[in-house]
Amino acid sequence: MGIEDDDGNDTGALFQIEEPVAPMRKTTVPGRGIGIDLGTTHSLVAVAPCGEAPRTLGDADGRALLPSVVSYIGETPDVGWDARAAQLSAPTRVVSSVKRFMGRGTADIEFQHPYRIAALGDGAADVVRLEVGQGRVVTPMEVSARILEVLAARAEEALGETPTGAVITVPAYFDEAQRQATKDAGRIAGLTVYRLLAEPTAAALAYGLDKGGQGLFAVYDLGGGTFDISVLRLRDGVFQVLATGGDSALGGDDFDRAVGEHLLREAGVHTPTVLQREQARVAARDAKETLSTAETVSVQWEGGPALTLTRGQLNAVIGPIAERTAAPCRGALKDAGVRARDLDGVVLVGGSTRTPLVRNLVESIFRRKPLSDIDPDQVVAYGAAIVADELSGYAREGATLLDVAPLSLGLETMGGIVEKIIPRNAAIPIAARQVFTNYSEKQTGMMIHVVQGERELADDCRSLARFDLSGIPRLPPSMARIEITFELDADALLTVTARELMTGVKQTVEVKPTYGLSDEDVDALVIESLDNADEDFARRNLAEARVELGRVVLAVSAALTEVGDVEGILVAEDRAAIVSALADGEAAMAPTGPTEHHEIVAVRERLEHVSEAFARRRMERALLAGMEGMSLSEVENTIAADDTLDAKRGSHEAEQIEKI
Amino acid sequence: MAAESRSASKSSPPSGDHFAVLGLAARHDLTRDEVEVAYLALAKQWHPDRVGPDDLAAKRRSMEASAAINVAYRALRDPVTRLEYLVKLGGVDLDSSDPKTGAPAPTQAFLVDMIERREGLSDARQGGTLAGFRGEVEDAEEEAVDAALAAITEGDTPAAAQSLVQRRYWQRLLDEIDDTEHTST
Incomplete structure (x- = not known):
């Protein structure tokens, strides 16, 4: 646990590192890390074993790109080109662009798609579930896992060995929910995820090392479904992300859909069927690709009329969509504190940057010709492979990556206002804390609402987690000290911890954002795809129960040493009960202790139970010390006034008292 | 194999106020470059990626150190936040409303x-x-x-x-x- 010093420079120091889930195999073998670009339209895998130059791995036909499409027409899911070819025959049973659904709730799906979304069960977490026919329902994480499995198998064949871990790239602008969902997909696919790496960072890494230099780069990444802009600097062997921005729901798919709608209008179809819309979209995608080099193209789909599309018409349709990338670009430059002319290069990433209109737009925003000497489809996977090689334990001549938090993280306070705890573009890992207090002696709980986003009001931000902090000791108003700590790890994944500082007995509640799948859900899915996983799950539960017991044992023995001998605080009988329960606790944590997690939980609960009265008396003592010099009637008056106040105020609102 | 590059876990983590964490003198007239150079060297030395995933204690230490370094960098790189921090070290916390040690009321x-x-x-x-x-x-x-x-x-x-x-x-x-x-x- 962290040590707090008085000048407020404590950094939190509360990073909770997960107990390893019974490592069956070594997680790092140098040279056996793989890099995966899990894209909206295509995915790739690359390796760069033991310092080699990165290379992407192809299928049996030598194709590196794997369409991110999963078909559920057959008994077993089919991934890739065949699935993509089957799309028009059964649009609702072949899932494409699943990345857009990652980490999203049903209410977030505002874009067009051909799928049936399963109704939410009572009390079920708000996770999108797609009905893919024959009663089968899949989550976006499972669909992504199927893609990851194919890529991992490809790598295993190329390496001749099982990969020990993967670096998976995500759009820099992905929020917590989307990152967590991606990590969950990796777990479901049975992969150890070394790192979630921002796509633009991966691209810049591939370029930076390629150019062997120092410099300031902007990376403009327009993929199928997401747009990212990052400003990075390479200096003294450190790759530093200065700022990042973007739109996690804007990409080439939007071009295709808009052009598809245009084509349908041209064809005189005003109320298209699902099939017609899909046909038009596919035709639009092909036409768009042809128009990257040609000036005009003829378009036709089965049962539709013959049409032509010129580059001018294409530009008129997609221009307004592409323009939406300009504001985030300017914002990122501003956040980074640099001007367009300070840049040493602008890197293009993503298939959508092949569109001439997009290139011209980038050139006008940054006032220079963008670089595209590395294939924009492969550059992200190259960067991921380099980082994977490093994280697999190979000491390669590389750069250290310093990434940033893509979006601000904060807490809802009085009146629904967001108090930012970790600001956008802060370098990660980072920890920040804030202390809140109670309103009244009656307040024993506090509602904690964690949000992500840049808006002032909590309602306008993305809600990550809500939890009730209970068990706040009864203390006079403003005497309780509830410290909330935010920790963002190197994957930009958040852990929130709350503890009460006033009383010696620290209560720690740890919360991971509760969106998407719960840990149990993911574990269940992992179990489905892994043998012997039941045992792992039990071991993990056991490990967690032991950690929790350890905390309580530590707190109670510390309190006993500190004030256990003070007169009147502890009768001999209670003391004996506590000492005995403590001994049981110590025994239960020993290697010879119980191996069922519920047995450990029972020991902890008993210790908590027998020490409850002691904890209360310690608090009363602290309280009396705070009210020294008051007569009994004054104390009563204070409490009465407090009751009145309590009635006036919402007793569960947090009041911010200091910022550390 | 990579023992040398992983030496971070052996030296003691940076501590103290933000200036001390970055190994800088507590001065207002630091250049952005001075702050950057100090920051980059430490950030590189203490980055969690330099520790293997199996060494939990070292991983935790490096994450705590990185967090301290990142917080210090954020406070000191900008001249205005640096001034605000110097004032804080002098006993006045502009983010607090405490009548004695908090931000003074404007005239x-x-x-x-x-x-x-x-x-x-x-x-x-x-x-x-x-x-x-x-x-x-x-x-x-x-x-x-x-x-x-x-x-x-x-x-x-x-x-x-x-x-x-x-x-x-x-x-x-x-x-x-x-x-x-x-x-x-």
């Missing part, structure tokens, strides 16, 4: 000036002279920074705190002007 004269400027904002909005108005506020903001700098140089923390409080008022006004520009375009 009466300053508040009167502020009210007049705000009226100026709505005039400028209607009269289309927002750019010129913005320039004036920018100048006022810079003057406040300079005054805080001068005060810190003389070791006068209360005066520096007063100037920095004023600077925050100007900054808020600038943000409002920017918002106005956004909504009008």
Whole structure:
């Protein structure tokens, strides 16, 4: 646990590192890390074993790109080109662009798609579930896992060995929910995820090392479904992300859909069927690709009329969509504190940057010709492979990556206002804390609402987690000290911890954002795809129960040493009960202790139970010390006034008292 | 194999105030480059990626150290936040409302000036002279920074705190002007 010093420079120091889930195999073998670009339209895998130059791995036909499409027409899911070819025959049973659904709730799906979304069960977490026919329902994480499995198998064949871990790239602008969902997909696919790496960072890494230099780069990444802009600097062997921005729901798919709608209008179809819309979209995608080099193209789909599309018409349709990338670009430059002319290069990433209109737009925003000497489809996977090689334990001549938090993280306070705890573009890992207090002696709980986003009001931000902090000791108003700590790890994944500082007995509640799948859900899915996983799950539960017991044992023995001998605080009988329960606790944590997690939980609960009265008396003592010099009637008056106040105020609102 | 590059876990993590964490003297006149160079070297040394995933204790230590380094960098790289931090080390916390150790209340004269400027904002909005108005506020903001700098140089923390409080008022006004520009375009 962290040590707090008085000048407020404590950094939190509360990073909770997960107990390893019974490592069956070594997680790092140098040279056996793989890099995966899990894209909206295509995915790739690359390796760069033991310092080699990165290379992407192809299928049996030598194709590196794997369409991110999963078909559920057959008994077993089919991934890739065949699935993509089957799309028009059964649009609702072949899932494409699943990345857009990652980490999203049903209410977030505002874009067009051909799928049936399963109704939410009572009390079920708000996770999108797609009905893919024959009663089968899949989550976006499972669909992504199927893609990851194919890529991992490809790598295993190329390496001749099982990969020990993967670096998976995500759009820099992905929020917590989307990152967590991606990590969950990796777990479901049975992969150890070394790192979630921002796509633009991966691209810049591939370029930076390629150019062997120092410099300031902007990376403009327009993929199928997401747009990212990052400003990075390479200096003294450190790759530093200065700022990042973007739109996690804007990409080439939007071009295709808009052009598809245009084509349908041209064809005189005003109320298209699902099939017609899909046909038009596919035709639009092909036409768009042809128009990257040609000036005009003829378009036709089965049962539709013959049409032509010129580059001018294409530009008129997609221009307004592409323009939406300009504001985030300017914002990122501003956040980074640099001007367009300070840049040493602008890197293009993503298939959508092949569109001439997009290139011209980038050139006008940054006032220079963008670089595209590395294939924009492969550059992200190259960067991921380099980082994977490093994280697999190979000491390669590389750069250290310093990434940033893509979006601000904060807490809802009085009146629904967001108090930012970790600001956008802060370098990660980072920890920040804030202390809140109670309103009244009656307040024993506090509602904690964690949000992500840049808006002032909590309602306008993305809600990550809500939890009730209970068990706040009864203390006079403003005497309780509830410290909330935010920790963002190197994957930009958040852990929130709350503890009460006033009383010696620290209560720690740890919360991971509760969106998407719960840990149990993911574990269940992992179990489905892994043998012997039941045992792992039990071991993990056991490990967690032991950690929790350890905390309580530590707190109670510390309190006993500190004030256990003070007169009147502890009768001999209670003391004996506590000492005995403590001994049981110590025994239960020993290697010879119980191996069922519920047995450990029972020991902890008993210790908590027998020490409850002691904890209360310690608090009363602290309280009396705070009210020294008051007569009994004054104390009563204070409490009465407090009751009145309590009635006036919402007793569960947090009041911010200091910022550390 | 990679034992040497993983030496971070052997030396002791940086500690103390933000300046000490980055190994810098507690001065206001650091250049951005001095801060960057110190930061990059430490960030590289303590990055969690330099520790293998199986060594939990070392991983935790490196994450805690990285967090301290990142927090210190954020506070010190910008001249204004650096000044604010120096004032904090001097005993005045601008983010607190504590009457003794918190941000000092702005002077009466300053508040009167502020009210007049705000009226100026709505005039400028209607009269289309927002750019010129913005320039004036920018100048006022810079003057406040300079005054805080001068005060810190003389070791006068209360005066520096007063100037920095004023600077925050100007900054808020600038943000409002920017918002106005956004909504009008």
